[in-house]
Amino acid sequence: SIKQVASGRFGVTSHYLANSDQIQIKMAQGAKPGEGGELPGFKVSEYIAENRHTTPGVGLISPPPHHDIYSIEDLAQLIHDLKNAQPTGEVSVKLVSEVGVGVVAAGVAKALADHITVSGHDGGTGAAAWTGLKGAGLPWELGLAETQQTLVLNGLRDRVKLQTDGQLKTGRDVVVACLLGAEEFGFATAPLIAMGCIMMRKCHLNTCPVGVATQDEELRRKFSGHPEHVMNYFFLMAEEIREIMAKLGYRSMSEMIGQTQHLEVNPRGLHYKSRGLDLSPLLTPASDLNPSAGVRNLTTQYHGLDVAKDNELIEKAMPALESQTPVVIEDEVTNINRTLGTMLSYQVSKRYGKEGLPEDTIQLNLKGHGGQSLAFTLAKGITMRVEGDANDYTGKGLSGGKVAVYPAPDVVSGGFVPEEHVVVGNVCLYGATSGKAFFRGKAGERFCVRNSGALAVIEGVGDHGCEYMTGGAVVCLGETGRNFAAGMSGGIAYIYDPENKFPARCNMGLVGLETIDTDEEKELVYNYIKEHVEFTGSTVGQGMLDNWDSRVKD
Incomplete structure (x- = not known):
């Protein structure tokens, strides 16, 4: 099957990508x-x-x-991401x-x-x-x-x-x-007509009179197409092509x-x-x-998957992949290790489907600098901790896994203040569908664009945060940039705003501002921050928890 990846990234998960023959980026x-x-x-x-x-x-x-494509290099990165998500x-x-x-x-x-x-x-x-x-x-x-x-x-x-x-x-x-x-x-059009489409141009109205492009059960009963109609159309077309080829001598x-x-x-x-x-x-x-060049496809591209670090991770995680035996992997990571964890997620998705593995079955404890697209479509059952920092697109398409990025304790004790510095790059958690992400420090721009189900806790974000978000939850313990929540039609964002700067930075086109006023919601956010502290050792989070009754009002 051909699976499309469009700018909305709706439903793009590790399982969706793993079960495809071709993945098409719809520019x-x-x-x-x-x-x-x-x-x-x-x-x-x-x-x-x-x-x-x-x-x-x-x-x-x-x-x-596409919010992760602003140059040809960005496109090259997405192609690499998707190749890792479906290597074959x-x-x-x-x-x-x-x-x-x-x-x-x-x-x-x-x-x-x-x-x-x-x-x-x-x-x-x-x-x-x-x-x-x-x-x-x-x-x-x-x-x-x-x-x-x-x-x-x-x-x-x-x-x-x-x-x-x-x-x-x-x-x-x-x-x-x-x-x-x-x-x-x-x-597309011709096979649809073979199946009964009469080109009423009402695909967007849910009123297709012949039941082709509608979710209305009554109208769908009017659909009269059969696979044989399409097969017949293509057989006759092939005959015509063969006749023309014979005339041309091919x-x-x-x-x-x-x-x-x-x-x-x-x-x-x-x-x-x-x-x-x-x-x-x-x-x-x-x-x-160019007489020396080929005029049709004769070879294949080299994507470098055979030298990817994920091959080592897959080998070390084999007990978990084969028998669901929990494994803990300690390793180093550098910024040349792009799209880390994605081929491992492919193995999980192919073997266990969209349900994935039980929580924390595969734990990756990494030290260093995460490359671009760290934890892209990380599958359920994989928990990735990075002691250091990470590049752009961290957690993009998160598919049930957990990812945490935080500075090393010796760096913090040496005077580094995480909440004042960027620890993950731009466009993190773009199109995330489920899972959890905890970042001790700030994120770049377009954080959680098109998030539709993941939980993220962060200590400050750049411009355009939570743009086009349709689900999930974001807890921001620091300041945001401008144009927050533009096009946001679902989900919820909890912003700590003691100085009341946020209303001027929020795009109010589709959202409303409220305070946390129920005990259930207070407990929910408290637990989100508590989990963030457990994963990252955040002093900002701990300070919130220690003074919860007064801080929650902000």
Whole structure:
């Protein structure tokens, strides 16, 4: 199966990623490039909310950007993360057809993606905004031709598989795409029509009259599609493709990839406004640009998983993985150990499913400096303690595990004040779904973006904390940055604010401010902080507990 990782990270867990053949990073969508999705609350049923780890009936907003991708290096890190989360599968990156997509695709290939999709403007979801459908994107032919030529010119084409989509309907469309450089082809609209879709464009309203795109049980009974209808469509398409290939003199699709010399512009098919366009650059054979380079996928990317530290951890944790025998592993960690704990989590998820292992079955006690994406999708049953500090993306996609980062006692006794310094980087716990995180010190920006179920205790955060959060709990024992809780539609954040600075820094668009006034809630927060102190030795937390009755009012 192909599992998508979009900007909202809804339901992206270790179990979700481990059970896939390909993981696709959706940088953008052909029908609405540059826009985030929005799911109205009335469509968020119990079933959808469970899968997305959100609250039924509450609308969901996907941010337009991925908050862990602001450069090509960030994308390379996410590709590495996902490769660790599913070492035997492919990592794909979905781009949209636009001017300059070739340069972006070259960067994606250098970032070690296994697969690139170029999506055209005609396809896409019926839930896309009308402005996006009508005014954004370009035909897949333009983007595909540019991507093929740029990759071949830079000697990168043989490393990746190239796919295109966007209203491919006939065998002729597939052959044209193949000749322009694609080796894989995406279909959505045509198979849906084969199953009974009548293109009412009501996918976002929950009122699909033929039961294809609705959660309404009455309407779903109207669905009349059968798998055989789709199989028949593809069989007949394959027949058409085979006939065209025979006319061109090819025995296999792989021989035909990138052979643009068989294509020419049909002047009679041009609109009067486009007759002056010179489309010949589209049809330049890529092999002419770099005769020594491959024009199709011939090799694989090297991700360096064979030298990852997780291999050592998996070997040491084998008693726990095979028989659930508790193990404690003591080790050193440095910032070159990226995505630590993720391949170990993959092993847990493949063997024990989303339930994972019992609490604290595998305990990792590490000293040093955690690399980027420490504890990415850490699975239930794994507890990771780092005596030191950690880089960006710590605890991203946390999936039931526990992670704690705190300075070494000798560093603190030497005068280091943790609550005044950053101990974990930006975008920590992005898309976390469950588990616990305790950090003795401050975090960078965008802390707990899209958190949907994890508990986090921290001693200060940067700007944009808890953005788009839909569940879980955050306890902040220090100051926050500006724009806190923007787009937050669920969950709860407890902010210690004795100087009353927080209201001016909070984005009040979707949230309200309250004080803790029930004994049950006081006890709950007390226990959160107590657990934080037990994990990290926090003096700030201990000070709160010692003066609880007066501090809880702040």
